[in-house]
Amino acid sequence: MIEEQISFADQKRKTVETAEFTADGRYKRKVRSFVLRTGRLSDFQRNMMNEYWPIYGLAHQTEPFDFKKIYGNDKPVILEIGFGMGKSLVEMAEQNPDKNYLGIEVHTPGVGACIAYSVEKKVKNLRVICHDATEILRDCIPDGSLAGLQLFFPDPWHKAKHHKRRIVQPHFVQTVCQKLASPGFIHMATDWENYAEQMLDVLQNNPQLRNTSATKDYIPRPETRPLTKFEQRGHRLGHGVWDLYFIKTE
Ligand SMILES: C[S@@+](CC[C@H](N)C(=O)[O-])C[C@H]1O[C@@H](n2cnc3c(N)ncnc32)[C@H](O)[C@@H]1O
Numbered sequence: 607m608i609e610e611q612i613s614f615a616d617q618k619r620k621t622v623e624t625a626e627f628t629a630d631g632r633y634k635r636k637v638r639s640f641v642l643r644t645g646r647l648s649d650f651q652r653n654m655m656n657e658y659w660p661i662y663g664l665a666h667q668t669e670p671f672d673f674k675k676i677y678g679n680d681k682p683v684i685l686e687i688g689f690g691m692g693k694s695l696v697e698m699a700e701q702n703p704d705k706n707y708l709g710i711e712v713h714t715p716g717v718g719a720c721i722a723y724s725v726e727k728k729v730k731n732l733r734v735i736c737h738d739a740t741e742i743l744r745d746c747i748p749d750g751s752l753a754g755l756q757l758f759f760p761d762p763w764h765k766a767k768h769h770k771r772r773i774v775q776p777h778f779v780q781t782v783c784q785k786l787a788s789p790g791f792i793h794m795a796t797d798w799e800n801y802a803e804q805m806l807d808v809l810q811n812n813p814q815l816r817n818t819s820a821t822k823d824y825i826p827r828p829e830t831r832p833l834t835k836f837e838q839r840g841h842r843l844g845h846g847v848w849d850l851y852f853i854k855t856e
Contacts, residue, residue: 614659614736638738639773640688640712640761651718654725662721664708666737670748676733677706682753685710685785687739687773688760692720694832699724699732701830705753707732710739740778747785754791755782759836762798774805776812783814786854794850795831797840802848815852824848 647655655663664676673683682705689695689709699707709732711717717736724732735742763771774794782792792809796802806823809815819825827849837847 614655614663637770639740639763639771640738643713645713645715647715647718651715651722654722655718658721658725662724662732662734663717664733664735664746666735666742666746668745670751671746673706673748673751677731679706681706681731682787683708683751684754684756685747685752686756686758688757689716689720689734690759690835691716692734693723694758694834696720696723696727696729696732697832698830699729700727703731705731708735709733710735710737710742712736712738739773740781743781743785749784750787752782752785752790753787754793755786757792757794758831758834759796759840760794760801762796762801764798764800769804772801772804774801774808776808779808779812779815783812783854788854788856790854792850792852792854793828793831795827795837795847797837797843797845797847799846799848802850805848805850809850809852812852814854814856816855818851818853825851 664671674680677683684705684707686695686698686707686709689711690713692709692711695707695709699705709720711720711734714736717734720734724734757773760773761771763769779792786792792815794805794809796805802824810817817823827847828851831849840847
C-alpha cells in the first residue's frame with residue numbers, strides 16, 4: 607500500500623540533506639564509492655519515472671522501512687546495490703515472484719531505465735531507490751531484515767590510490783551483516799581479479815560469515831544470475847569473472 611503518491615521530481619525536492627559535519631562545523635568530505643556519471647535521462651525515462659515513481663520508487667528517509675507495508679506481503683527481501691541499467695535485476699524479480707527485490711543505484715538514467723523495464727515486464731515485487739547505498743543501509747534498512755545482498759560488478763577503482771573508494775571494505779560488510787537475517791546470503795561478482803581478492807579477504811575475515819565455495823575461494827558462476835551489462839563488457843575485454851557466495855551463520 608502506498609501512502610504518499612509523489613512523483614520522482616517531487617521526491618528529489620524532498621530529498622533529505624545528508625551532508626555531515628565535524629564537531630567544529632566543517633564539512634566532512636566523504637569517501638564515495640562512485641562518481642556521478644553524466645548521461646542524460648531521456649524524455650521517455652523521465653516520463654516513466656514521474657508516472658511510475660509512486661509505484662516503484664522509494665526515497666531516503668531517517669527511519670527504517672516497513673517492508674511488509676511497502677510490498678504488501680512477508681516475502682524475503684533481497685537487496686541489490688549498484689544495479690546499473692537494471693535489466694538483470696528486473697529479470698531476477700520476474701523469475702522469482704516468491705521474493706521481493708530492492709535495488710539501489712545513484713545513476714538516475716539507470717533508475718529510469720529500470721523503472722521503464724519493470725513496467726514493460728509488469729514486475730510487482732521490485733522497488734528502487736536513487737541514493738547512496740551506504741546511507742540507505744545506515745538509515746533505512748532494519749537490522750536482521752534482509753534475506754540477501756547482491757553486489758554485481760561494483761566499480762573496481764583500479765588504481766591502488768583509489769582502493770579506499772571500493773565499496774567492499776570491512777565496515778561495509780559489517781553493516782551488511784547487521785542488516786541480514788540468519789541465515790542470509792551475500793553474493794558478489796567482479797571481473798577484476800585484484801578486487802575479487804579483496805572481496806575474498808574482507809568476507810572471509812568476518813566471523814559471522816561462512817564461505818560456500820568448495821575450494822574455499824570462489825564459486826562457479828550460478829546459472830540463476832542473469833548476465834549484466836558490465837559482465838558483458840568484461841567478456842568483450844577478455845576479463846575473467848569471479849563469484850563469491852557467503853552465508854551469515856549467526
Ligand atoms: C560498474 S557499474 C555495474 C552495474 C551493474 N551491476 C552491472 O553489472 O552492469 C557499478 C554501479 O554501481 C553504482 N554505485 C556505485 N556506488 C554506489 C553507491 N554507493 N550507491 C548506489 N549505487 C552505487 C554506480 O552508479 C554504477 O552504476
